[in-house]
Amino acid sequence: MIKLEGIETFVAAAEQGSLSEAARVLGLSKSIVSERLAELEREVGARLIQRTTRRMTVTEDGLAFLERARRIAREVSEAAAELAERRGELVGSLRVSGPVSFGYLHLGPALYPFLQQHRGIELTLDLDDRFADVEAGGYDAVIRHGAVRESWLVAIRLAPSRRMLVASPGYLEANGVPTSLADLDKHKAILYSNRATDWRFTAASGDIVVHPPRALRVNNGLIMRDAATAGMGVTLLPSFMVHAEIKSGKLCKVDIGLEPERAEIHLAYPKGHRPSAKLRALTDHLRRVFGDPPYWDLA
Known part of the structure; x- marks a missing residue:
């Protein structure tokens, strides 16, 4: 029987590009990550990741398995979060990407009180000035300064920008x-x-x-x-x-x-994904904190 922990470990390794980074993200030792991957490969009967002393690559079979593995891991996480939401809690992982300068100056300070209020949320924030791919990066949402031109993304305006x-x-x-x-x-x-x-x-x-x-x-x-x-x-x-x-x-x-x-600051997520209560709460929080007009223009 395929174990969920093996699927989650494989997804983390594929997305992070190394076993060390996967171990860091998962909060595990590198040896446990290797053991889980080896067990998963035995269970599916295929080599999913090619490991050498210098680098790690996802095999052709691994790429074919990755999309379904991501979906399984996401749906299990969302199911657990929905049960918590029924109890009035916001819990579970949330992965967001945003631009470096805006993240340092405004996004980070806006997130701290949100995380203080919802201590059950495990937030991963990746800052990169290049536009991140929501699906490939395994993000729940991306924050962008500028137009969101991908037709398969839902864009929610957080604040205007001049x-x-x-x-x-x-x-x-x-x-x-x-x-x-x-x-x-x-x-x-x-x-x-x-x-x-x-x-x-x-x-x-x-x-x-x-x-x-x-x-x-x-x-x-x-x-x-x-x-x-x-x-x-x-x-x-x-x-x-x-x-x-x-x-x-x-x-x-x-x-x-x-x-x-002019430009606008957006939060975007894939059209096919129903935004979780965590993401909806984060969106509302950021819009409220930034304001319209935003506080930096009032200053």
């Missing part, structure tokens, strides 16, 4: 204050490298795209903010990342007469 051009007072004093699109060509830009490295503005005639000369290109918003504070150039960032620096005077908002393209 972007703004900013620079340090010292930089503007030394290089002049840009007041038009044409002025931007005379300034060095700090650009985000994970997406298209252009700036978009909204005008009555339609969207305007600007390709500014760059001083720095980096894949992290907090470093972009700090580079602007250090006087490296002008950058375009969400208000949730720079509101404190603007308030303190470390950064100044640059107004060129056009509004930068």
